[in-house]
Amino acid sequence: MKKVLILGAGTAGTIMANTLSRKAGKEWKVTIIDQSEEHYYQPGFLFMPFGVYTEKDVVKPRRKYLPGRAEYRQAKIDRILPDENKVLLEGGREEPYDILIISTGCDIAPEEVEGLTGADWRARSHDFYTFEGARRLAAAMKDWKGGRLVINIAEMPIKCPVAPLEFAFLADWYLNKTGMRDKTEIVYTTPLSGAFTKPIASAILSHLLDEKQIKVVQDFSIGEVDNENHKILSWDQREVEYDLLVSVPPNMGSSVIERSDMGDELNYVPTNRDTLQAKAADNIFVIGDATDLPTSKAGSVAHFEAEVLTENILSYMKGEEMEERFDGHANCFIESGNGKGFLLDFNYEQEPVPGHFPFPHVGPFKLLGESRINHLGKLAFKYVYWHMLLKGYPIPLVDHKMSYMGKKVPQKAS
Amino acid sequence: MPSKEIAGTTIDVNEEGFLTDRSQWNKDVAAALASEEGIELTDEHWKVIDFIEADYAEKQAIPGMRRMNKVGGIPTKDLYRLFPNGPIKKAARISGYPKPASCV
Numbered sequence: 173m174k175k176v177l178i179l180g181a182g183t184a185g186t187i188m189a190n191t192l193s194r195k196a197g198k199e200w201k202v203t204i205i206d207q208s209e210e211h212y213y214q215p216g217f218l219f220m221p222f223g224v225y226t227e228k229d230v231v232k233p234r235r236k237y238l239p240g241r242a243e244y245r246q247a248k249i250d251r252i253l254p255d256e257n258k259v260l261l262e263g264g265r266e267e268p269y270d271i272l273i274i275s276t277g278c279d280i281a282p283e284e285v286e287g288l289t290g291a292d293w294r295a296r297s298h299d300f301y302t303f304e305g306a307r308r309l310a311a312a313m314k315d316w317k318g319g320r321l322v323i324n325i326a327e328m329p330i331k332c333p334v335a336p337l338e339f340a341f342l343a344d345w346y347l348n349k350t351g352m353r354d355k356t357e358i359v360y361t362t363p364l365s366g367a368f369t370k371p372i373a374s375a376i377l378s379h380l381l382d383e384k385q386i387k388v389v390q391d392f393s394i395g396e397v398d399n400e401n402h403k404i405l406s407w408d409q410r411e412v413e414y415d416l417l418v419s420v421p422p423n424m425g426s427s428v429i430e431r432s433d434m435g436d437e438l439n440y441v442p443t444n445r446d447t448l449q450a451k452a453a454d455n456i457f458v459i460g461d462a463t464d465l466p467t468s469k470a471g472s473v474a475h476f477e478a479e480v481l482t483e484n485i486l487s488y489m490k491g492e493e494m495e496e497r498f499d500g501h502a503n504c505f506i507e508s509g510n511g512k513g514f515l516l517d518f519n520y521e522q523e524p525v526p527g528h529f530p531f532p533h534v535g536p537f538k539l540l541g542e543s544r545i546n547h548l549g550k551l552a553f554k555y556v557y558w559h560m561l562l563k564g565y566p567i568p569l570v571d572h573k574m575s576y577m578g579k580k581v582p583q584k585a586s
Numbered sequence: 587m588p589s590k591e592i593a594g595t596t597i598d599v600n601e602e603g604f605l606t607d608r609s610q611w612n613k614d615v616a617a618a619l620a621s622e623e624g625i626e627l628t629d630e631h632w633k634v635i636d637f638i639e640a641d642y643a644e645k646q647a648i649p650g651m652r653r654m655n656k657v658g659g660i661p662t663k664d665l666y667r668l669f670p671n672g673p674i675k676k677a678a679r680i681s682g683y684p685k686p687a688s689c690v
Contacts, residue, residue: 327650327651327652391671391672393651395662395663407662407663407666408666408670408671422652436653437650437652437653437655437656437657438652
């Protein structure tokens with residue numbers, strides 16, 4: 173029997189284990205390895221600090237979402253040996269493979285910023301990209317007595333690039349609700365030259381930040397955290413004081429990738445952007461946050477990639493040409509506070525633009541515009557995630573190929 | 587598309603002053619673009635420009651800060667000293683490349 177080995181049982185790895193177990197046929201065995209028992213609904217971390225979700229909304233046992241036909245092994249991975257077609261586990265055990273799928277994701281690396289893991293870390297400064305960070309932020313927001321709340325993005329790229337903005341919008345909404353908004357200055361510090369990475373969305377979202385009186389400090393590239401004086405310092409000598417620092421530390425790929433010498437300077441794996449094959453070897457594929465592709469690191473992207481990758485791996489198994497192409501499609505709801513939200517839909521070529529989704533004029537979702545139904549869409553996504561997406565079922569009306577239907581793409585001349 | 591006379595040659599630039607045709611770039615053009623930014627190029631600057639040139643040939647992209655540190659061996663502190671206020675953008679412009687594409 174031949175073997176597909178999947179490294180990492182997060183969103184991308186779990187979907188691939190499910191689709192390949194259903195479709196690959198009896199001569200293929202699917203094994204998936206992960207070091208921990210729990211599966212986290214990562215988009216939910218954003219809501220924990222504001223009491224919208226509790227801990228049990230966002231964490232479930234991994235095994236429950238993995239197919240019975242696949243073998244699940246809980247182990248730490250030491251390194252990949254691509255020339256020998258095997259993976260070394262901690263403790264010396266070896267796992268040979270015929271096909272390898274790397275879905276080891278990315279994680280925050282606060283130790284990469286000088287002083288970020290100092291005395292204020294987990295006391296006055298927190299992240300919301302980990303379960304632990306989101307939990308502590310929930311406590312910090314509950315106890316908040318006013319002052320300066322500073323959100324900082326250390327460097328790009330980061331997982332879910334809209335999440336820091338959503339945090340700012342939700343903080344504004346939450347503090348209005350608790351009566352603390354008047355006593356709070358919200359400051360948004362970003363290394364970008366605007367609110368977001370793409371120009372049209374950036375202009376619209378900047379306007380919303382203004383409206384909510386959230387101060388933006390742009391081109392702010394953090395060099396150091398001064399824990400004693402509770403300040404963040406930029407490389408070009410600017411400083412911002414904080415009472416509460418909400419940090420988005422640098423994101424990096426897994427240390428497994430570094431130990432295997434298969435990554436770039438951020439431990440992301442060089443990947444063919446169309447087929448999702450690793451550039452290093454024909455029988456290795458990469459999916460989700462672990463790739464170096466120029467699209468968002470997000471669950472929707474992992475889901476769209478999985479549809480492409482499943483077809484391509486089935487072709488590869490039969491020795492046929494891989495014909496499916498990934499277009500960089502991302503589909504992201506943005507919470508804007510007050511029970512409203514935005515929706516962004518974009519790919520490698522097309523930046524987010526206004527319009528309706530998925531049907532022109534009808535929607536029901538509004539692209540790059542604020543609406544209540546977008547917010548409901550975001551909340552409904554939790555159900556879709558646990559019950560459909562992880563199982564690898566197609567999401568109705570949302571294809572892996574981005575559609576131009578309903579999008580108002582500006583003419584070049586205007 | 588504006589074009590301008592600089593260092594004895596005509597170059598084509600976009601609205602933000604980035605070269606649109608790198609074949610028009612040479613060391614004199616680099617020096618002239620640098621002086622527009624108030625920078626006089628030294629060997630240290632050239633080490634950065636040379637790295638960007640080599641890395642662009644390999645990756646077709648301007649290296650980010652972390653890549654400059656890890657692969658190019660150039661500390662962030664030095665980059666801010668050499669190219670104050672937005673070192674990557676400035677170094678890219680002086681090296682004759684497009685404005686670094688923003689991440690997603």
